[in-house]
Amino acid sequence: MKRSTLILGLTALVALLFLGSLMAGKAWVPPSAWFTADPRWWIVAELRLPRAILGLGVGAALGLTGAVLQGFLRNPLADPSVVGVSSCAALGAVGAIVLLSASTPLIIFGSAMLAAAGGMALLAGLAWRSRSAVAFILAGTVLASLAGALTAFVISIAPNPYATAEIIDWIMGSLTDRSFSEVQFAMPFIAMGCVALLFTGRALDALTLGEDAARSLGIRLRRTQMLIVVGAGLAVGASVAVTGVVGFVGLIVPHLLRPLTGARPSALLLPSALGGAALVLAADSLVRLGPGATEIRLGVAMALIGTPFFFALLLRMRRSAWI
Amino acid sequence: MDLTVTGLSVRLGKRAVLHDISATLRPGRVTAILGANGSGKTTLVRALAGLAPGEVRLGSARVDTLDPRERARTIGYLPQDGAVHWDVTVESLVELGRMPHRAPFAGLSAEDHIAISHALAATDTEELAGRLVAELSGGERARVLLARVLAGRPAWLLADEPLASLDPAHQLGLLDRLRALAGEGMGVVIVLHDLIQAARAADDVLLLREGRVVAFAPVAEALSPDNLRAAFGVEVMQVRDEAGRILPVPIGTNR
Numbered sequence: 001m002k003r004s005t006l007i008l009g010l011t012a013l014v015a016l017l018f019l020g021s022l023m024a025g026k027a028w029v030p031p032s033a034w035f036t037a038d039p040r041w042w043i044v045a046e047l048r049l050p051r052a053i054l055g056l057g058v059g060a061a062l063g064l065t066g067a068v069l070q071g072f073l074r075n076p077l078a079d080p081s082v083v084g085v086s087s088c089a090a091l092g093a094v095g096a097i098v099l100l101s102a103s104t105p106l107i108i109f110g111s112a113m114l115a116a117a118g119g120m121a122l123l124a125g126l127a128w129r130s131r132s133a134v135a136f137i138l139a140g141t142v143l144a145s146l147a148g149a150l151t152a153f154v155i156s157i158a159p160n161p162y163a164t165a166e167i168i169d170w171i172m173g174s175l176t177d178r179s180f181s182e183v184q185f186a187m188p189f190i191a192m193g194c195v196a197l198l199f200t201g202r203a204l205d206a207l208t209l210g211e212d213a214a215r216s217l218g219i220r221l222r223r224t225q226m227l228i229v230v231g232a233g234l235a236v237g238a239s240v241a242v243t244g245v246v247g248f249v250g251l252i253v254p255h256l257l258r259p260l261t262g263a264r265p266s267a268l269l270l271p272s273a274l275g276g277a278a279l280v281l282a283a284d285s286l287v288r289l290g291p292g293a294t295e296i297r298l299g300v301a302m303a304l305i306g307t308p309f310f311f312a313l314l315l316r317m318r319r320s321a322w323i
Numbered sequence: 324m325d326l327t328v329t330g331l332s333v334r335l336g337k338r339a340v341l342h343d344i345s346a347t348l349r350p351g352r353v354t355a356i357l358g359a360n361g362s363g364k365t366t367l368v369r370a371l372a373g374l375a376p377g378e379v380r381l382g383s384a385r386v387d388t389l390d391p392r393e394r395a396r397t398i399g400y401l402p403q404d405g406a407v408h409w410d411v412t413v414e415s416l417v418e419l420g421r422m423p424h425r426a427p428f429a430g431l432s433a434e435d436h437i438a439i440s441h442a443l444a445a446t447d448t449e450e451l452a453g454r455l456v457a458e459l460s461g462g463e464r465a466r467v468l469l470a471r472v473l474a475g476r477p478a479w480l481l482a483d484e485p486l487a488s489l490d491p492a493h494q495l496g497l498l499d500r501l502r503a504l505a506g507e508g509m510g511v512v513i514v515l516h517d518l519i520q521a522a523r524a525a526d527d528v529l530l531l532r533e534g535r536v537v538a539f540a541p542v543a544e545a546l547s548p549d550n551l552r553a554a555f556g557v558e559v560m561q562v563r564d565e566a567g568r569i570l571p572v573p574i575g576t577n578r
Binding site: 074201209217218220263 | 372402412468471475
């Protein structure tokens with residue numbers, strides 16, 4: 001498929017899902033009720049619009065980061081969790097809830113972003129001496145394990161069951177009840193992170209030939225690594241800071257789109273951002289339509305979709321000459 | 324411009340891989356680097372390409388401190404491993420060779436298309452352009468990888484064992500092509516294992532043993548029985564080919 005056709009198609013899909021996300025929910029709000037005195041318009045303007053904007057931004061950040069990391073690590077199983085940024089942001093948010101008794105979005109967001117930035121600085125330090133993707137992935141794994149252990153520790157010292165419940169609710173990942181405050185906090189960081197990541201395409205293409213060949217083509221691998229650390233830190237850190245942990249988007253989306261774009265890593269970046277946005281918008285709309293008063297958490301829904309996909313991927317890779 | 328190595332010593336971890344290597348490689352000539360396994364051939368080629376630190380100069384500029392894109396436009400490097408991590412098309416792969424000449428986010432220019440076509444023609448891979456790399460045989464893949472480097476039209480071509488996995492016809496064809504490129508002024512440095520191919524194709528030979536230079540001289544002088552005994556521990560019989568070149572044929576070891 002022609003790349004421009006694919007991008008146009010995905011953009012149209014994202015636009016449709018965005019509009020659908022404004023309409024879908026326990027109360028269906030058709031476009032005829034928008035911009036009117038209809039009380040349902042308040043639901044759209046105050047609740048669903050920020051949610052849809054965040055769904056678009058978070059999905060784009062996760063899809064793009066997944067495509068970049070798969071290209072950089074030359075590993076189709078890589079996703080944003082491998083660099084540890086999600087775990088660090090989660091640690092920051094959990095720490096704010098438990099240690100600072102924080103309940104305001106700004107404090108939780110700020111704490112998650114600080115932890116994500118700290119984690120990325122540590123990752124940059126650990127991986128700096130080496131240009132190797134192996135050092136990068138090992139450093140990310142160490143960071144994710146450390147942040148995961150500290151998060152478990154912080155949960156274990158939670159002062160009361162309400163705090164524990166709040167943490168678990170937050171960790172499961174959700175766009176429920178997000179407001180324009182969260183949009184204002186997160187979207188600038190997500191946008192800056194995505195721009196940084198889009199500048200890695202050339203290096204990712206060269207890395208198809210391995211690290212030595214990429215360097216011989218004029219690629220500065222350390223600069224690429226830093227762009228990825230900063231870009232993933234900003235985009236994924238801000239995403240996790242407002243939604244909690246939403247997994248599998250960064251893994252699934254590049255795989256779904258690779259057959260359409262071809263395997264060249266740079267060709268996959270923009271489509272993955274659009275595909276990620278489409279997937280999260282679609283999943284977030286669907287979780288609202290389930291029966292009962294409560295919603296399935298977005299993170300849980302993505303895991304339910306993602307796990308079978310992951311197994312199917314593993315089975316396919318076992319038959320592939322590329323692994 | 325000459326590619327000059329002066330007192331180059333390289334350590335990988337605690338192991339000294341190259342010791343005090345000095346040589347001046349000249350453009351317009353084919354220089355073969357030969358040596359036993361583990362003698363430091365790949366490390367030397369990496370240093371020549373600016374990928375390992377060391378005193379290597381292109382003209383008067385140190386290669387490892389050149390602007391990476393400028394270095395990439397001048398020195399084309401074909402690694403030994405031949406890695407291709409994603410199943411891209413041959414055309415996409417060869418396009419990568421033009422990367423140092425293209426601005427970020429820029430498409431292919433007319434000059435890029437011409438260079439890619441010439442590289443495909445030079446390596447006899449034109450008919451493979453639309454195929455996926457995973458569908459290629461080992462020999463086809465090796466030729467496509469060389470085409471990637473040639474597409475960059477570098478002044479220097481550094482190829483680490485480019486003949487591995489090629490059948491004899493393609494080996495000879497490739498060596499002829501490399502000689503033709505040298506004839507057009509390109510500096511060609513190739514790591515080889517085959518003494519006879521080196522004798523047929525090279526102008527100069529740099530012979531290594533355990534990271535030290537045994538000989539760096541015109542081919543006939545460098546591939547003398549004494550030097551080959553010192554470098555490889557093999558006895559050779561010298562025969563002349565139809566062009567009058569002396570070919571060293573290994574006939575036994577003295578290890």
